[in-house]
Structures are given as C-alpha cells and as structure tokens.
Amino acid sequence: MTTNDKAAFKARVREWAQKLDVHVVWLAMRPMRHKWASCSTNGHLNFSVDLLTLDQALWDYVIVHELLHFSVPNHGRLWKSLMRAHLGDWEKAEEQLKRQPESLPPLHPTP
Structure with a gap:
C-alpha cells in the first residue's frame, strides 16, 4: 500500500460522489477491524485501508454502497435499485467481498 494507492482510492470516491451528487465533508482511510467502511x-466517510489490496470493481461496490447511505440509510428496495442503477449486478461484487480472506473485515459485521 502506497500513498499513490490511497490517492487513487480517494480520487475514485470523489468521482463517485460527484456522479451521485453527494457532498463529502471528510474522507479518510484507516485500519478498520470490523468493517470495510462507515x-x-x-x-464523514471512513474506508478501511484493506480495500487498497482489492480490485477497483470492489472499490466501486464499497464506495457506492456508502455514498448511497447519505440519502438512503438502510438496505431496502430503494437502496438496492439505486445500487443496480449505478453498478449493475452489484450482488456479484458483494459475494466477492464476502469471499476475501478472513483477515479482512466483512462489510456488515454481525454482532
């Protein structure tokens, strides 16, 4: 992981924020033990630095997932339809993320 990786990821977040018309006040990448992002x-957005080891399609899934929560706070039908509108078959990316090594956190941890 390099500073360039972080810069590329943050640039991708800003691109998606502009596409989705979301105002990001604060953006950070840090170690996160229990989730990919918040x-x-x-x-305010926080992303796990572990995302930098993944490919851009998975970046996009996590980025769009979080950005949509600014307008849709749950994972209901509206959120799912917006995910589909922006990412197509987003469930494939979600499944890929779930299959990552156990050392990486789940997107939605179970209590």
Whole structure:
C-alpha cells in the first residue's frame, strides 16, 4: 500500500460522489477491524485501508454502497435499485467481498 494507492482510492470516491451528487465533508482511510467502511449523516466517510489490496470493481461496490447511505440509510428496495442503477449486478461484487480472506473485515459485521 502506497500513498499513490490511497490517492487513487480517494480520487475514485470523489468521482463517485460527484456522479451521485453527494457532498463529502471528510474522507479518510484507516485500519478498520470490523468493517470495510462507515459513513455519518454529517458527510464523514471512513474506508478501511484493506480495500487498497482489492480490485477497483470492489472499490466501486464499497464506495457506492456508502455514498448511497447519505440519502438512503438502510438496505431496502430503494437502496438496492439505486445500487443496480449505478453498478449493475452489484450482488456479484458483494459475494466477492464476502469471499476475501478472513483477515479482512466483512462489510456488515454481525454482532
């Protein structure tokens, strides 16, 4: 993982934020033990540095997943239809993410 990797990932987040018309106030990458990403209603986004080891299709899945939560706070029908509109068959990326090595966190941890 390099500074260039982080810069590329953050640039990708900004591209998607612009496409989705989402205002990101704060964007960070840090070690996260229990999830791939998190967002807050005040425009803060955190992404796991472990994402940098994955391919861009999985980046896009996690990025769009989180950005959509700024307008849709759950994983209901509207959220799923927006995921499909922007990523097509997003469930494939979700399955790929679930198959990552156990050392990486799940997107939605179970309590």
